[in-house]
Amino acid sequence: MVELDYDIVIVGGGGAGLYAALWAAENTILKVAVMTKVYPTRSHTGAAEGGINAVLTHSVGDSPEAHAYDTVKGSDFLADQDAVDIMCKMGAAVIYDIAHRGVPFSRRPDGRIAQRPFGGASFPRTCYAADKTGFYILQTLYEQCLKNNVTFLNEWFLLSIIHNGEKVEGITAWDIRNGGVHLIKTKAVILATGGHARVYWNRTSNALGNTGDGTAAALRAGLPLKDMEFIQFHPTGLAKTGILVTEGARGEGGYLRNKDGERFMKRYAPEKMELAPRDIVARAIQTEIDEGRGCGPNGDYICLDLTHLGEEKINERLPQTREHAILYEGVDPVKEPIPIAPTAHYSMGGIDADKFGRTPIKGLYAAGECACISVHGANRLGGNSLLDVLVYGRLTALEAVKYADEAPETNPSVAKAKDDEKRILELMEADGKEKVADLRRELGNVMMKHFGVFREEKSMKEGLEKIMEIKERAKHVKVYDTSKKFNTDLITALEFLNLVDLAPAIAVPAIERKESRGAHARKDYPKRDDKNFLKHSVIKRKEDGTYELSWKPVTITKFPPEERKY
Amino acid sequence: METAVLQVFRYDPEKDQAPYYKEYEVPVEGTLLNALLYIKDNLDPTLAFRAFCRSEVCGSCSMKVNGKTKLACKTPMKELVETWKGKPLRIEPLNHMKVIKDLVVDIDKPIEKMKTLIPWLVPDPRVVPTDPMHESIIYPEEMEAYKDQIHCMLCFSCYSACEAVADNERYRGPFAFSKAYRFQVDRRDIETAKEKRIRYAISGGLWSCVQCQKCLYVCPKGVKPAEDIQNLRGQAVKKGFTDKPGAKKLKHFVDWIYATGQINRLYLPEEVYGNKEAREKLTKAYTEMGVEVWEVPKPTKGLMKFRDIYLEILSKEDKALDLDYSHVRKIDKMVSDIFKADICTIVDKAHEEGRSSRGLISKLKGLLGGQ
Ligand code: SF4
Ligand code: SF4
Numbered sequence: 001m002v003e004l005d006y007d008i009v010i011v012g013g014g015g016a017g018l019y020a021a022l023w024a025a026e027n028t029i030l031k032v033a034v035m036t037k038v039y040p041t042r043s044h045t046g047a048a049e050g051g052i053n054a055v056l057t058h059s060v061g062d063s064p065e066a067h068a069y070d071t072v073k074g075s076d077f078l079a080d081q082d083a084v085d086i087m088c089k090m091g092a093a094v095i096y097d098i099a100h101r102g103v104p105f106s107r108r109p110d111g112r113i114a115q116r117p118f119g120g121a122s123f124p125r126t127c128y129a130a131d132k133t134g135f136y137i138l139q140t141l142y143e144q145c146l147k148n149n150v151t152f153l154n155e156w157f158l159l160s161i162i163h164n165g166e167k168v169e170g171i172t173a174w175d176i177r178n179g180g181v182h183l184i185k186t187k188a189v190i191l192a193t194g195g196h197a198r199v200y201w202n203r204t205s206n207a208l209g210n211t212g213d214g215t216a217a218a219l220r221a222g223l224p225l226k227d228m229e230f231i232q233f234h235p236t237g238l239a240k241t242g243i244l245v246t247e248g249a250r251g252e253g254g255y256l257r258n259k260d261g262e263r264f265m266k267r268y269a270p271e272k273m274e275l276a277p278r279d280i281v282a283r284a285i286q287t288e289i290d291e292g293r294g295c296g297p298n299g300d301y302i303c304l305d306l307t308h309l310g311e312e313k314i315n316e317r318l319p320q321t322r323e324h325a326i327l328y329e330g331v332d333p334v335k336e337p338i339p340i341a342p343t344a345h346y347s348m349g350g351i352d353a354d355k356f357g358r359t360p361i362k363g364l365y366a367a368g369e370c371a372c373i374s375v376h377g378a379n380r381l382g383g384n385s386l387l388d389v390l391v392y393g394r395l396t397a398l399e400a401v402k403y404a405d406e407a408p409e410t411n412p413s414v415a416k417a418k419d420d421e422k423r424i425l426e427l428m429e430a431d432g433k434e435k436v437a438d439l440r441r442e443l444g445n446v447m448m449k450h451f452g453v454f455r456e457e458k459s460m461k462e463g464l465e466k467i468m469e470i471k472e473r474a475k476h477v478k479v480y481d482t483s484k485k486f487n488t489d490l491i492t493a494l495e496f497l498n499l500v501d502l503a504p505a506i507a508v509p510a511i512e513r514k515e516s517r518g519a520h521a522r523k524d525y526p527k528r529d530d531k532n533f534l535k536h537s538v539i540k541r542k543e544d545g546t547y548e549l550s551w552k553p554v555t556i557t558k559f560p561p562e563e564r565k566y
Numbered sequence: 567m568e569t570a571v572l573q574v575f576r577y578d579p580e581k582d583q584a585p586y587y588k589e590y591e592v593p594v595e596g597t598l599l600n601a602l603l604y605i606k607d608n609l610d611p612t613l614a615f616r617a618f619c620r621s622e623v624c625g626s627c628s629m630k631v632n633g634k635t636k637l638a639c640k641t642p643m644k645e646l647v648e649t650w651k652g653k654p655l656r657i658e659p660l661n662h663m664k665v666i667k668d669l670v671v672d673i674d675k676p677i678e679k680m681k682t683l684i685p686w687l688v689p690d691p692r693v694v695p696t697d698p699m700h701e702s703i704i705y706p707e708e709m710e711a712y713k714d715q716i717h718c719m720l721c722f723s724c725y726s727a728c729e730a731v732a733d734n735e736r737y738r739g740p741f742a743f744s745k746a747y748r749f750q751v752d753r754r755d756i757e758t759a760k761e762k763r764i765r766y767a768i769s770g771g772l773w774s775c776v777q778c779q780k781c782l783y784v785c786p787k788g789v790k791p792a793e794d795i796q797n798l799r800g801q802a803v804k805k806g807f808t809d810k811p812g813a814k815k816l817k818h819f820v821d822w823i824y825a826t827g828q829i830n831r832l833y834l835p836e837e838v839y840g841n842k843e844a845r846e847k848l849t850k851a852y853t854e855m856g857v858e859v860w861e862v863p864k865p866t867k868g869l870m871k872f873r874d875i876y877l878e879i880l881s882k883e884d885k886a887l888d889l890d891y892s893h894v895r896k897i898d899k900m901v902s903d904i905f906k907a908d909i910c911t912i913v914d915k916a917h918e919e920g921r922s923s924r925g926l927i928s929k930l931k932g933l934l935g936g937q
């Protein structure tokens with residue numbers, strides 16, 4: 001068992017991880033390493049198209065305060081307002097910083113960074129770089145990390161977090177390329193492992209690997225997760241794969257139609273029609289499907305009709321949409337409507353962290369989608385995730401540097417690593433009565449059916465039972481590939497087991513939150529209930545494997561809760 | 567359901583003596599990536615390949631299909647079956663990189679190579695404010711210069727297809743030059759960094775590219791490394807990095823064509839490789855064979871007009887500075903000495919003799935990299 005020794009280990013090489021690495025590298029001589037299960041530029045930050053919100057010096061009439069208000073309102077008042085305040089105030093600083101490092105933001109004719117309007121924002125404050133904002137940010141941050149000679153452990157998979165109940169001592173990880181469990185000694189750990197919407201395996205816009213590895217490891221290490229019931233559904237995912245059809249398709253004038261060809265949005269948002277906020281459109285689509293007005297042989301999707309836009313406009317404005325529809329759905333939007341349905345898109349919940357990204361364990365931080373700070377509350381605004389990623393990547397880096405500078409050497413025991421080794425061996429020797437692919441599909445279906453766009457007590461309780469059943473059956477999955485090198489069979493199984501650990505953490509608070517707020521829409525409690533539920537859910541896993549739910553107050557500073565109307 | 571047979575390259579260096587191919591029957595549905603995931607989920611969980619975003623942005627999944635470089639998540643199975651008319655599809659890992667297992671190759675080396683070309687912005691403090699709250703102004707037009715290069719997603723398709731990589735260990739790879747060039751044309755990047763990039767590009771094989779254009783054809787993101795390499799070469803020449811044979815060759819072509827309308831094969835070995843005997847040997851050999859040789863080509867009608875046009879072409883390509891006038895004057899002097907008159911008179915004489923210079927310009931355009 002090889003031992004590696006660092007001062008700060010950043011787990012995850014996406015936007016948050018790389019920005020943290022950069023700020024750590026530039027501000028300390030401590031030994032910093034980024035550990036990531038894929039090469040950094042593969043990370044899912046690269047798929048973020050829309051943009052990044054920030055009030056810039058030339059945003060006339062706008063203010064960080066207005067941005068904060070929009071964010072809090074969008075969050076359905078569940079966001080912690082002190083954290084939102086920090087994030088919105090740092091907006092301009094991070095935008096200029098990454099622009100100075102080379103991010104090719106789209107510019108106005110006068111050479112300043114261009115901004116456009118985005119859902120839920122009262123001013124046009126979304127900075128963008130064509131329709132590949134996240135991609136350019138990721139590439140630029142990677143370049144800058146190379147420039148700063150950041151140490152990368154590429155293709156390493158996080159197994160466990162080691163702490164002594166008070167402070168973090170190290171982690172264990174699997175070296176994918178060569179095989180083998182490693183004990184990594186470190187004073188500080190920043191978890192930046194991304195979201196877990198892959199729990200909804202069959203219907204998600206997420207990359208194949210967004211399996212909440214850091215969140216699950218934190219849960220297993222006894223750390224609290226917060227607001228896990230909140231999962232954002234994007235209204236238009238391709239029916240077969242869940243791959244995203246950009247909001248632009250509706251922006252350019254696309255219609256949503258049910259099986260009778262009716263533009264049903266007129267019944268849900270008569271004024272805004274197809275351009276109503278994401279959650280409203282997602283719910284409208286789901287209602288149509290649930291009430292038997294879905295299209296196709298199984299009535300399980302809705303049609304996004306672009307045919308009236310004409311080939312020229314589609315080619316010019318929505319080339320990617322056309323390409324993806326043909327490629328993944330076998331439908332040419334010039335001739336036929338695109339089958340779409342809501343798709344799991346973003347996890348608002350995650351590792352419980354405070355406004356500086358600190359967890360209850362000293363030296364352990366969380367940033368980006370895996371964290372719940374919370375700046376998104378019950379519903380995230382478009383353009384706020386990239387901002388969150390950068391602001392908290394940077395803040396946690398500075399916190400970790402400050403901490404690791406003074407923290408004493410740690411002394412992690414090898415027990416965890418031995419355990420992990422055993423766990424992996426057992427997976428290879430299991431009876432194989434169950435197959436990962438089957439269980440993963442089943443879990444995805446259960447989550448979508450019982451914890452999807454709409455939720456309801458009876459159905460959720462059934463769902464939780466099914467989840468627990470799948471969790472039981474998961475003990476029988478087998479890893480068939482026994483080789484050490486690049487064993488993707490093993491990784492697939494570990495990822496699935498992470499998802500299985502996270503599913504109850506979503507289900508339990510979802511059942512107990514007896515109200516509708518943001519992305520959590522309950523049929524049996526259709527109203528928001530500030531009296532009883534203006535609070536964060538906190539879930540922990542106990543030693544015996546059971547899940548324990550508690551609640552925690554929301555920080556409210558400037559904006560008292562009001563009805564969320566658009 | 568329609569199916570197709572994939573013959574997938576399998577190799578686990580730990581277990582297998584040699585690579586082998588395994589056949590899998592997969593549904594013709596969705597993309598090649600879907601087919602591979604189908605194999606992994608249903609037929610053989612031990613197959614190793616990389617994939618992440620499944621929507622053409624992360625660059626994980628490039629591989630070869632019947633020898634052609636493809637991005638698995640961008641390649642419809644239907645198209646493959648139609649192209650190869652139902653023949654089995656041979657799926658192999660990319661070239662020029664060590665196989666770690668099955669379709670997974672070691673990409674550390676190309677990344678290391680790229681790193682030597684400073685593929686990052688080195689801000690010029692006169693352009694990029696050091697005050698983090700001060701915006702640096704960039705006009706939309708400026709960004710045109712690097713609008714293609716920034717799409718590179720490090721998929722290494724071009725690296726796999728490149729002839730120069732095959733020939734020259736040191737060759738940095740098409741994408742690496744594109745990544746470097748992106749900063750060469752960014753106003754915010756400091757001049758000293760630009761100089762260094764050129765120097766490192768030259769020692770990284772800038773002149774080894776054979777301009778086969780394969781990189782440009784295989785790139786799934788519309789990056790055009792072959793063009794960027796030409797432009798880097800131009801920059802190298804302009805910056806005076808003319809001590810490499812490639813640069814000298816270019817200089818020889820540009821100068822001789824300008825001066826006489828033709829390249830000079832007799833002088834080429836001497837000017838490019840410093841081989842002083844070649845000229846005499848060649849002259850002797852040609853004479854023995856009874857081929858008429860001129861030490862310098864006889865100027866033709868319209869040469870002066872041609873010079874104007876040629877200069878215009880070069881200026882349009884922003885290459886006018888590539889012309890080395892002292893060299894041209896030397897050639898002029900040679901011409902004058904040999905023909906015992908100054909160059910204008912000779913041209914006039916040629917005119918009187920009624921010789922035609924037609925076809926020269928089109929030939930020249932051909933010589934100038936096909937533009
Ligand atoms: S044009 Fe040059 S860089 Fe491109 S593939 Fe050919 S040899 Fe390689
Ligand atoms: S230039 Fe194109 S082919 Fe080459 S690595 Fe970049 S994206 Fe891939």
Ligand code: FES
Pocket residue numbers: 616617618619620621622623624625626627628637638639640
């Ligand atoms: S899986 Fe990301 S490019 Fe193919």
